[in-house]
């Protein structure tokens with residue numbers, strides 16, 4: 001079962017460098033000071049050095065030893081501009097435009113990963129999800145074999161037996177209206193992500209209908225996606241379409257779909273769209289007492305993740321470890 005100790009062990013064997021795009025945010029500084037006190041993950045703070053040092057002093061966090069990189073004084077800036085123009089040549093970006101774009105920490109930080117100065121990136125303490133994710137989509141791109149970047153949340157709740165209860169939910173943050181084929185990719189990626197967190201994935205494609213009890217295009221989409229996913233990943237336990245109660249309650253599953261091996265025991269949930277997914281994970285978090293980690297971006301060529309703007313320092317610290325351990 002999932003514990004942060006396992007992820008820290010991974011990093012201790014292979015320490016990594018992680019970029020924080022909002023280098024002078026007090027929550028980032030607190031998380032960075034905690035990371036600096038350990039020896040498994042080195043923070044790189046993007047921003048003006050004097051401003052970052054002043055913010056750290058004012059908020060009382062020791063960031064001695066942190067690497068601080070200011071886009072305006074980065075010695076490889078010209079090289080970065082050239083590389084950026086090359087990566088965006090299909091869009092006709094000029095060096096002048098590139099300089100302006102790369103003076104923004106979200107693009108600059110993403111290029112640090114692209115150029116190999118860092119292994120991972122965590123942003124979004126002040127940037128919106130779209131502004132954190134867009135540079136990654138444009139510059140880091142999807143990994144070979146994938147057609148989209150998607151995301152999942154890992155939800156963790158201590159159970160009565162003392163073992164953490166761990167669930168995966170996707171896609172709650174990136175793809176607004178995924179197609180059937182995109183849902184297949186989302187499910188495959190989410191199941192792989194669930195495994196990293198100690199979950200033996202049992203995948204439910206969620207709907208307002210259970211195996212034909214309701215009718216409509218959205219029902220067909222989830223049923224077809226479940227069938228296609230089963231064809232693509234024959235070893236993966238999959239059911240769909242399922243209502244949420246049939247997916248998680250053995251009692252309801254016995255009534256609504258007694259033949260299903262997944263219904264009643266699902267732990268990896270695929271939502272029909274971002275509305276349902278985003279609302280769904282937040283209900284688990286706010287009313288179900290689950291801790292929510294994510295969105296963890298799936299299908300990207302390098303580990304880059306987004307924070308909620310409402311995050312606290314402890315969440316920044318946890319997400320930094322998750323992000324870097326995936327590197």
Ligand SMILES: CC(C)(COP(=O)(O)OP(=O)(O)OC[C@H]1O[C@@H](n2cnc3c(N)ncnc32)[C@H](O)[C@@H]1OP(=O)(O)O)[C@@H](O)C(=O)NCCC(=O)NCCS
Nearest residue numbers: 129130133134137138142147148149150172173174175176
């Ligand atoms: C992810 C998101 C920001 C992309 O939107 P966008 O930047 O307007 O998208 P665009 O269509 O302009 O695409 C920008 C680039 O990203 C690529 N892209 C967009 N979505 C992608 C995806 N899901 N996977 C891979 N690449 C993607 C495009 O191909 C394009 O690449 P290019 O510039 O090299 O041609 C958008 O889907 C979004 O806002 N999602 C919801 C985010 C959110 O608010 N979540 C809730 C809070 S957690």
